[in-house]
Amino acid sequence: DGGITQSPKYLFRKEGQNVTLSCEQNLNHDAMYWYRQDPGQGLRLIYYSQIVNDFQKGDIAEGYSVSREKKESFPLTVTSAQKNPTAFYLCASSIDRGQKNTEAFFGQGTRLTVV
Amino acid sequence: AQSVTQLDSHVSVSEGTPVLLRCNYSSSYSPSLFWYVQHPNKGLQLLLKYTSAATLVKGINGFEAEFKKSETSFHLTKPSAHMSDAAEYFCVVSGGSGYSTLTFGKGTMLLVSP
Numbered sequence: 001d002g003g004i005t006q007s008p009k010y011l012f013r014k015e016g017q018n019v020t021l022s023c024e025q026n027l028n029h030d031a032m033y034w035y036r037q038d039p040g041q042g043l044r045l046i047y048y049s050q051i052v053n054d055f056q057k058g059d060i061a062e063g064y065s066v067s068r069e070k071k072e073s074f075p076l077t078v079t080s081a082q083k084n085p086t087a088f089y090l091c092a093s094s095i096d097r098g099q100k101n102t103e104a105f106f107g108q109g110t111r112l113t114v115v
Numbered sequence: 116a117q118s119v120t121q122l123d124s125h126v127s128v129s130e131g132t133p134v135l136l137r138c139n140y141s142s143s144y145s146p147s148l149f150w151y152v153q154h155p156n157k158g159l160q161l162l163l164k165y166t167s168a169a170t171l172v173k174g175i176n177g178f179e180a181e182f183k184k185s186e187t188s189f190h191l192t193k194p195s196a197h198m199s200d201a202a203e204y205f206c207v208v209s210g211g212s213g214y215s216t217l218t219f220g221k222g223t224m225l226l227v228s229p
Contacts, residue, residue, distance in 0.1 A: 004158075033216070040124065042205060042221040043159075058216070090158060102209075103149055104217055106158035 003027065006091050006107035012115050013078070013085065021076045021110045023091035030095065032074035033104060036060060037088040046089075049074055078112065086114045117142040119208050121220035129228050134178075134193040136223045138206035141187065148189045149207040149217070150180055159205065165189060176200070201227040 004025045013019045025032065031050050035043040045058030049068040063082025068074055074093075078085045088111050092104040122137040140146060147166045151159040163174025170182045180191045189206060206220040 006158075035219075040221060042219040044219075045216055048216060088156075092159075103161050103164055104159075106151075106160075108158045109156065111156065 004091055004093055004105055004107035006089075006110050008110060009108065011110055011112045013112060015114055016080045018077055018079050019112065021078070021089055021091075021112070023074045023076065023107060024072055025074075025091075025093045025105075026072060027093055027095070027105060028071070029093035029105070030071070031093060032068070033092040033094075034058075034064075034066065034074070034076045035090045035092065037090060037109075043090065046076065085112055087112060117144075117146065117208050117218050119206050119218055119220035121204075121206050121223050123223050124221070125224045125226065127226040127228065128196045130198055131195050134191070134196045134200065134225065136191040136204050136206075136225065138189045138191065138220060139187055140189060140206070140208045142208055147209045148180075148182060149209070150174065150178070150189075150191050151205045151207060153203045153205065153222075155202075162191070162204075196225075196227050198227050198229070201225055 007022045033048045034046040037043050044060050046064050047066045049055035052071050055066050055068050065077045088109050090109050091107040094102045094104045118141045120139045149164045150162040152162050153159045162178050163172045165172045165182045173179045178193045203222045203224050205222050207217050209217050
């Protein structure tokens, strides 16, 4: 089946630890995105990538890092510098490099909790 | 710059009655507009999209939306609510020069009672 796979579904992190969230797509999409979702705030863009080996900061990139070594994969690392990391994280991809009429396809999300 | 305002954080309806979820947008360019639905602890699923063709857009599960440029609105409607429609709905705008990412509204939670 074609789609976007995020893992793990639930993740617990101790304060001061870095954690990496996985996102893999087999849709052959060029663009990939990471969003953070908090109750009542909609989705906020963390990072996006239009092409392999290139990525740009979104609106709330502080405390996060990404890589795009392969077209299929766009992992997100939540570093210890992120002061409030508990949230629902969504990965998405789209076929075109930012053409405005192209919708994004979403994974099922990872819920990160700091304990 | 672009922005989206969803006018209601929660909407409650009875099963079988009409649904109206309101969305206003702001964009410096001719935008594309989308509605997504999210069930609890799930990803987002595309309901419908407007891309400057017909102003009345039909989507999945009986939903439709009308693009009104003069009112900068893109309200989502459904003639008759079903229990399975209970979810959170997001209005999204995309548009502008250069690379364009999606800008999300804060969401409207639709509650459906029997």
